[in-house]
Amino acid sequence: MKEFEKLSERQRNILYFMDQYMTEHGFPPTIRDIGAATKIDSTSVVNYNLNKLVEAGFLERVASKSRGLRLVKPIPNGRNVMVRSSDTLLRVPHIGTIIAGQPVSIDVDIDPDNAVEVPQTWLNGVDPNEVYALTVHGDSMIDAMIQEGDLVILRKTTTARNGDMVAVWLDERNETTLKYFYDEGSRIRLQPANPTMGPIFVDYRHCQVQGKVLSVMRRLK
């Protein structure tokens, strides 16, 4: 990154030390800590360079507060664990599994312990309160490019717009499936994500939307 290279060596060392100290201790170092670590034995010089780093956008400071220091921009080859991230982790209730042979069951009483932590980004701006997660069971979602064990993040809804991937309950076939939704007036076309597979057509009365898929996450072993 160009911006990082523009910094003086001392300033880069300060950032590296901040990064390391934060991950190690969970709180920022003092000016004197920084000085000791970067071989600057004048607090004013450390202070000077810290202000430079604030100007450069790498740090934020809170005046007159001990350790009133925070990394706000990730640094190359750093842990960057404690960098204030632009994203937030949200706890999404994990309310069960989705199996082909059953409608999705949405429990009313949500166990807060039973939650998945998902970056807010992956909710596509949807209100977190109407989002839930399901684990996929069985291989029947293969035509949706979804396999056993995948975590599906859904938005609670009973309607859908064309092009949405939705979880639908087909009472005629007695199965739940994940497909792209297209309302063709006289019928609903449900298109598999896998382009090698053909669509299925159902009457809208036999096609109950249970949720709109926001994202799919798969964890390999």
Next chain:
Amino acid sequence: MKEFEKLSERQRNILYFMDQYMTEHGFPPTIRDIGAATKIDSTSVVNYNLNKLVEAGFLERVASKSRGLRLVKPIPNGRNVMVRSSDTLLRVPHIGTIIAGQPVSIDVDIDPDNAVEVPQTWLNGVDPNEVYALTVHGDSMIDAMIQEGDLVILRKTTTARNGDMVAVWLDERNETTLKYFYDEGSRIRLQPANPTMGPIFVDYRHCQVQGKVLSVMRRLK
């Protein structure tokens, strides 16, 4: 959580405030900050309760250090962003795309601006420094249950164990692909994730492992 309920109201308030203050400021509050927020106007009482919380395993303290305080156990209904043991958002360098017709290119100088924020959980405990992310281009990964636009989280490695899903470069076929890896001694079997598709067999000399897939994330529109 049973253990949390055993705490006094003051102690629970302290934890909530800690959690809030940490996410807001990026560093822990002082004893006086805590006192002001929880309506305890004696620093010694705050100090007393902080030590109780250390005994209960919710906090860690560093003696005689300002703000030498850290949450080590997630609290119910808290943000828990800065809790050491809870899930953390990590910045994973997003170093390009994976396309069937090309080997994966791993740039040496990583641009930290080009990063994806991923919950640490999804790294399966792998050292964050050897993890990178790629976006999938083209439909050629369909047999790996991966489609256009998917984000693949990989661990940098040139070796693989049986059963790993790996990104491999097949110089004979001139393509990169994601498959399950099985060393059968005389040859390498590369098994698609999609069970309806058959494996391919290659000589190990023509099968260069570029990374092990840790997880796959798909964001629907």
Next chain:
DNA sequence: TACAATATAGAACAATCATTCCGAACATGG
């Protein structure tokens, strides 16, 4: 070269901050 801007060093200062001590209030079990 001369001038200005930037960077460094050291010291003194002032505010922040954790610790400690004492005594009182409160609870709990015998």
Next chain:
DNA sequence: CCATGTTCGGAATGATTGTTCTATATTGTA
């Protein structure tokens, strides 16, 4: 009820820590 342990309040103490000031180098530039 008493005895014991826990929790609390207030204040004093001393160490930690950020800020400021002055003086000196270093660098870049006209």
